[in-house]
Amino acid sequence: MAKQVISTPVIRRLPRYYRFLGELEREHIERISSRELAMRMGLSASQIRQDFNCFGGFGQQGYGYHVKELREIIGNILGVHCKTGVILIGAGNLGKAIASHVDFRKRGCELIGVFDNNPLIQGTSTADLPIMPMESLDNFCKQHHPQVAVLCIPKDAAQQLAEQLISLGINGFWNFSHFDLRITNPDVIVENVHLGDSLLTLAYCMHRHENE
Ligand code: NAI
Numbered sequence: 001m002a003k004q005v006i007s008t009p010v011i012r013r014l015p016r017y018y019r020f021l022g023e024l025e026r027e028h029i030e031r032i033s034s035r036e037l038a039m040r041m042g043l044s045a046s047q048i049r050q051d052f053n054c055f056g057g058f059g060q061q062g063y064g065y066h067v068k069e070l071r072e073i074i075g076n077i078l079g080v081h082c083k084t085g086v087i088l089i090g091a092g093n094l095g096k097a098i099a100s101h102v103d104f105r106k107r108g109c110e111l112i113g114v115f116d117n118n119p120l121i122q123g124t125s126t127a128d129l130p131i132m133p134m135e136s137l138d139n140f141c142k143q144h145h146p147q148v149a150v151l152c153i154p155k156d157a158a159q160q161l162a163e164q165l166i167s168l169g170i171n172g173f174w175n176f177s178h179f180d181l182r183i184t185n186p187d188v189i190v191e192n193v194h195l196g197d198s199l200l201t202l203a204y205c206m207h208r209h210e211n212e
Contacts (some may be wrong), residue, residue, distance in 0.1 A: 006054050006077075013051060014074055016041065021071035033064035082108040084172075085146035089161065091116040091131045094176055095152035099127035109148060113140050141168035148172040155179035 020041055024032060034052075038045040052065070055077060075081065086109045088099050095114070104111045114126055117134045124131055132140065140146075149170045151158055158177035165173075166188055173190045175181055180192050 010051050010054050014078055017051070018071060018074045018078060018080070021067055021074065024067045025071060029067055031064045031066050037065065079108040080106065084109045084148055085144055086111045086148040086150060086174075087113040087115065087137075087140070087146045087170075088150040088152060089115045089134075089137075089165075090152035090154075090177075091121060091126050092152060095150070096126045098150060098152060098176070099129070111150075112144055112146060115140075137164075138168060141165075141170070145169055148174060150174045151177045153177055 020037070034045040034048045037043075038048050041048075052070075055073070086104055088095055088111060091099065091114050095116070099111060099114055111127060111129065113132060114129045115132050115134055115137055116122060119133070121131050122133045147170060149162075149165045149172070151161065151173060153161065155178045158175065158179040159181060162170075162173060162175075162181050162183065166183070166185060171188045173181060173183075173188070175190055175192045178194065181190050183190055
């Protein structure tokens with residue numbers, strides 16, 4: 001069967017569907033109509049139907065969606081049952097916060113190594129993992145084959161480090177470094193995260209709302 005290509009905007013909505021369906025499950029709700037789900041999520045019912053049609057529909061006329069089943073399907077699409085090895089580089093304020101507060105396991109990932117070039121913090125630990133020196137990165141990657149790197153380092157260091165990491169087998173970056181990585185290898189996926197962009201979106205929406 002041909003592999004279906006799902007558009008990026010739909011993919012970006014999937015984690016939110018997954019989260020809401022998890023809440024419904026915890027409330028012991030077995031099924032839900034697209035209209036009810038839309039109301040809860042602040043979307044339109046037709047948007048939801050269109051999104052779910054991208055990967056087969058699976059709603060039934062007059063029945064709605066089976067919550068557990070739908071969550072499982074979306075979870076599989078998102079790969080929540082994978083155990084992708086993740087390393088984090090830069091165990092400063094942000095790196096430590098991410099290592100301690102992001103539930104990697106729930107998202108199909110496992111944080112297996114933390115690295116920093118500051119000798120003063122090497123050997124201490126964060127999220128129950130020892131902070132390792134950058135000199136041990138090569139060996140660690142050869143032994144443990146992590147696929148994803150979380151970059152929490154200053155932006156000046158990001159591009160060069162990313163290239164080194166790609167040569168060590170990393171093919172996914174969760175990049176917080178405030179530098180949009182330039183990666184030409186089509187097999188490497190980059191997710192640049194700028195919390196400030198989200199704040200700007202909020203500020204814009206508030207101004208627009210005030211002016212309307
Ligand atoms: P920090 O100074 O507390 O931590 C940075 C850590 O990276 C330090 O422990 C340092 O020793 C280490 N480091 C520096 N160069 C390195 C290298 N080449 N290899 C390995 N480790 C290296 O800074 P903080 O607050 O944790 O921020 C980290 C980065 O994240 C900064 O670039 C900051 O601008 C950015 N940031 C991005 C946000 C976003 O939304 N994307 C939000 C907040 C910060």
